Amino acid sequence: MSSKVTTDQSVVLMITSGIIAFSLFLQYEFAIKQALLFLIGIGLGVTLLHAAFGFTGSWRVFVRKRRGAGVRAQILLIALTSVLFFPLLGEAFPELRANAALAPVGISVLVGAFVFGLGMQFGNGCGSGTLFTVGGGHVRMLIVLAFFIVGATIGTVHLPVWLTLPSLGKISIINSFGWLTALIMQLFVLAVLYAVVRAIEKKRHNDVVQLGAPSDKLFTERLVFGPWTLVWAVVAMALFNLATLLLAGHPWTITFGFGLWGTKLWAAMGGDVSQWAFWQTGYAAKALNGSVLADTTTLMNFGIILGAMLAAALAGKFAPDSKINKADLMTAIIGGLLMGYGARLAFGCNIGGLLAGISSGSLHGWLWLIAGFTGTLVGVRLRIIFKIDKPIEA
C-alpha cells in the first residue's frame, strides 16, 4: 500500500512560476542557452532530491556499516558519464567540441580533496548535497552554504600559492591512449572498484542492497512525487551532465560559482579584489567582470536549489522541522569552510573535481577520489571523537 503524499501546493505554485519567469528572463536577457542551462539545473535538483543522491551520507554509511548501495551508484554514474564523455572529448565527433575538466595532478589537489572529504563529514553535505538540501529547506544547510562560499572565496586568494607546490601537470588518459583504449581501461578499473565494494557489503551482511528498489507506486506518480531509485538518478544525472557539456562547453561543476559569489560580495562591500591573481585572467576574469547571471555554474546552482525546492514541495517534504543547537552550528561552519577551501584547491568538489575529472579522463579526478575518501575516513573518526556519532559497532 503506497503512502499518501501531501504536496505543498502553494510552494509548488510559487516555485513553478519563478522557474518559468526566470527562464524567460534569461532567454530575453542573454540567450536560450542560459535558459536551458538553468533548466538542466532544475532537472538535476529534482533528481538529487527525489533520489536523495548524496556522497557524504553514502560514504559514511559504507565506512561505518559497510552498506555500499550509494557508493556503487556513484561508480555507475562515473562509468556512464565516461561512456558519454570520452568519445566527445576524444574528438570522435569533430563537429562537437567541448572542454575536459583537466587540472594538474599535484599537492594542491591532494590536500584540497582531503580537506574537502574531511569537511563534508562535518558539514553533512558535499557540493551537490549542500545545494539540494538547501533546496529541500534545511535551514542548517543554509549556514553550511554560507561558509562554503566564504571558504571557496578564501581558496581563490590562496590557490596561486598552492599551485607553486610540486605537480605532475595535467594528465589526460584520453590524450595519452586515445579515447577508446582509455575508456576500456577506465571501465575496467571502475568494474573492479564496483566488485570490491559489493564484495565488502556481501561479506559483512551476506546480502547486497539493490539499486533499483521496487515500489507499488505507479511510474508517473513516482517520477513526479518521488522517491526515485538510484538507477534512475544515475541515468538522469549522466544525461544532464552530457547536456551541460554540449551546451556550456564544459562538464557540470558547482563550486566555481561559490567563489565568484563570495568575491563579488566582498567587492560590493568595498573590498579590494584587484590583487587576487585568480580573478585576473581567463574565464574567472570574465565571470567577475560580467553579470553573475552570465556564469553557467551560477545558473545551474540556482537551478539545482529551485529544482530541489520543487521536488521537496511535490513530495511534501519542504522545510522539515528542525532545531539547530550549538554543535550543529559549529559543525556547519567548520564543514562549510573546509569544503569551500578544499574544493578550490582541488579544482572542484565531488562534482567538478571527482565526477567531472574522472569522466573527462583527467588523472586529477582519481587523485581526488583517493584523497577525498581518505579525508572522509578521518572525518568519520573525528565525528566519533567529538561525539557526533556513536562508535562503530564491529
Added chain:
Amino acid sequence: MEHKYNRWIMGTAVGVVAIAAMIDHTRHTLPIAQPNDIVIIDDESDASPCSLDVSPCSLD
C-alpha cells in the same frame, strides 16, 4: 510552528539572493538597442557550445 518558521527563513533567503543577483546584473552595462533600419549580422560564434575561452572546472 517550527515548520512555518523554517519556511519563512527559506523564503527570505531566496528573496535576498534574488535581489542581490538583480543588483549585480544591473550594474553591468547592457547592450545598446540598435535602430531597426540597420542590418545586423549576428555573430553566432559566441553562442556555440565552445564559446568559453577556459572551462571553469579547470582554472589555473
